[in-house]
Every structure is written in structure tokens, then in C-alpha cells.
Amino acid sequence: MELTNLTCEQKGAIYYITINREKQLNALNKQTILELNKVLCHCQEDKSIRVLILTGAGEKAFVAGADIKEFTDFSKKEGEELAQFGHDLLFTKIAKFSKPVIAAINGFALGGGLELAMAAHVRIATANAKVGQPEVSLGLIPGYGGTQRLTQLVGKGKAFEMILTGDMISAAEAYQIGLVNYVVATQEELITKAEAIAARMIKNSPCALKKSIKAINAVYGNIGLQNEIELFGQCFGTEEFKEGVSAFLEKRKPNF
Ligand code: CAA
Numbered sequence: 001m002e003l004t005n006l007t008c009e010q011k012g013a014i015y016y017i018t019i020n021r022e023k024q025l026n027a028l029n030k031q032t033i034l035e036l037n038k039v040l041c042h043c044q045e046d047k048s049i050r051v052l053i054l055t056g057a058g059e060k061a062f063v064a065g066a067d068i069k070e071f072t073d074f075s076k077k078e079g080e081e082l083a084q085f086g087h088d089l090l091f092t093k094i095a096k097f098s099k100p101v102i103a104a105i106n107g108f109a110l111g112g113g114l115e116l117a118m119a120a121h122v123r124i125a126t127a128n129a130k131v132g133q134p135e136v137s138l139g140l141i142p143g144y145g146g147t148q149r150l151t152q153l154v155g156k157g158k159a160f161e162m163i164l165t166g167d168m169i170s171a172a173e174a175y176q177i178g179l180v181n182y183v184v185a186t187q188e189e190l191i192t193k194a195e196a197i198a199a200r201m202i203k204n205s206p207c208a209l210k211k212s213i214k215a216i217n218a219v220y221g222n223i224g225l226q227n228e229i230e231l232f233g234q235c236f237g238t239e240e241f242k243e244g245v246s247a248f249l250e251k252r253k254p255n256f
Contacts, residue, residue, distance in 0.1 A: 080233025
């Protein structure tokens with residue numbers, strides 16, 4: 001499998017996926033999403049793989065979001081297609097994956113990065129990690145499931161606060177509100193903790209794990225996700241979107 005933006009490795013029954021665009025803080029561009037999809041398909045087929053651990057390269061970021069530079073001039077239709085593409089190839093695929101996926105959050109998990117971690121089944125963060133949904137500062141809303149999965153994980157009140165302020169929160173606060181399962185002090189401990197949880201899963205029946213994931217997912221419907229995709233698309237092409245992305249590219253605060 002030829003991969004340019006990921007490094008992958010299997011050790012025993014665990015498959016490690018590292019998103020490797022460190023200079024761009026591991027932002028999810030189209031190529032990375034395609035590669036993640038390819039790797040997920042491989043993991044699905046290979047029976048020797050029982051648990052996946054997903055992390056980001058370096059010590060700064062898990063994933064700093066969707067790659068803003070790829071969609072600065074998108075129309076509403078292209079914006080909607082971007083979200084749909086991400087859901088189909090990656091986010092919904094992970095959420096419904098038949099094997100447990102553990103997100104090891106090694107730094108910033110923002111926008112699509114937090115959405116990726118929330119699509120996974122278990123989240124562990126290092127103490128220096130910061131998480132948030134800053135899309136409103138770009139004139140957007142979360143488009144990879146954030147409005148739905150954040151609300152499911154932390155409740156409506158905290159989801160409103162996080163999405164409407166766009167503020168980042170610390171790993172400690174993320175733990176306090178149930179957004180991450182564990183916080184560890186260092187990056188080494190992050191993988192050790194993920195491996196310990198994976199080991200406890202691996203000793204269980206793969207078939208029962210698959211059905212547990214399916215049953216838990218059945219609590220939630222897809223209508224909200226589809227609605228989010230449409231609303232995300234509607235944000236594109238607006239003057240506020242143009243100001244939001246220009247401000248990001250020019251490294252300044254937006255003026256709405
Ligand atoms: N997309 C594209 N490039 C990104 C990026 C992103 N989401 N996040 C960071 N980068 C790039 C920066 O542009 C910069 O590149 P250059 O060196 O070429 O200028 C590089 O990564 C390093 O970033 P910074 O210089 O900004 O680093 P910093 O330490 O000053 O700030 C940060 C770190 C606070 C995480 C800041 O990078 C940031 O705010 N990033 C954007 C976060 C964001 O808005 N995410 C949401 C994206 S939209 C989305 O995800 C939509 C969706 O739901 C589908």
C-alpha cells in the first residue's frame with residue numbers, strides 16, 4: 001500500500017495509524033482522507049488485526065482540522081460535497097467500524113481533528129492536548145459530525161458553549177466533561193495506555209465487539225449528520241466565510 005501522509009505498522013493484533021503531515025499540524029487534506037480510507041479497508045479485511053490505534057505525528061498536534069487551504073474558494077455545493085466525502089470515506093466509517101478504534105490525542109485536536117477523535121470509540125489525551133471546534137471563527141460550522149458527536153458525548157449545554165465560542169479546552173477539562181476517557185502525562189504513556197486498553201479488548205470475542213459497536217451506534221440516527229452536512233455547505237461562499245478563511249491565512253483575527 002503506497003502511503004504518503006500516513007505511517008502504519010502492525011504489531012501483534014494492534015494496527016497503528018499515524019497521520020504524518022507534521023508541518024501542517026496533520027491537517028486532513030483530501031489525500032490523507034483517501035489514504036485513511038484505504039488503510040481502514042485493509043484493516044477491515046485482515047482478520048489478524050483486532051484493534052486500531054490512531055494518532056498524529058509529532059508532539060504538537062493530533063489533527064488541527066480539515067485542511068483549510070484546500071477549501072478557501074469552495075462554493076456551497078463543493079462545501080457540502082467536502083463534508084459528505086469525509087463522512088463516507090472516514091468519519092462514519094470509523095464510527096461504524098467493526099473493530100475498536102482508539103484515538104490517541106497527542107496535541108491539538110481541533111475542528112475535523114476533534115471530530116476524528118470523536119468518531120473513534122475510545123479517546124486518550126496527553127496533558128498538553130487542547131481540543132475544540134473553532135469552525136465558527138472561519139464562518140463555518142463543524143462539518144464532520146461535530147455538532148452531533150460532541151453533543152452526544154458531553155451534552156447539549158457544553159456542546160453549545162464549545163461550538164458557539166469556538167474556544168479550545170484543556171485535556172483536563174475534556175476529561176472532566178467526558179470528552180476523553182483518560183489523560184496521561186506524556187506521549188510515551190499515551191501509546192502505553194492505548195495499548196493497555198487494546199489488550200483488554202483483544203482478549204474478548206471479536207464478533208461480540210463488532211455487535212457491541214453496532215448496538216451502541218443504533219442509539220443514534222443519521223438525520224442530524226445529514227442536516228449538519230447541508231448546513232455546513234450553506235456556510236460556503238458567504239462573505240463571512242471569505243473573511244474567516246482570509247483571516248486564518250493572513251494569521252490575524254477575523255472581523256465579522
Ligand atoms: N488547515 C491547513 N493548514 C493548517 C491547519 C488547518 N486546519 N492548521 C494549521 N495549519 C498550518 C498553518 O497554516 C501553518 O502552516 P504554514 O507554516 O505554512 O503557515 C502550520 O500548520 C503551523 O500552524 P500555525 O503557524 O498556525 O501554528 P500555531 O502554533 O501558531 O497555531 C493552531 C496552532 C492554534 C492549531 C492554529 O494552527 C490553528 O488555529 N489552526 C486551525 C484550526 C482550525 O480552525 N481548525 C478547523 C478547520 S475547519 C474544519 O475542520 C471543518 C470541518 O469540520 C469539516
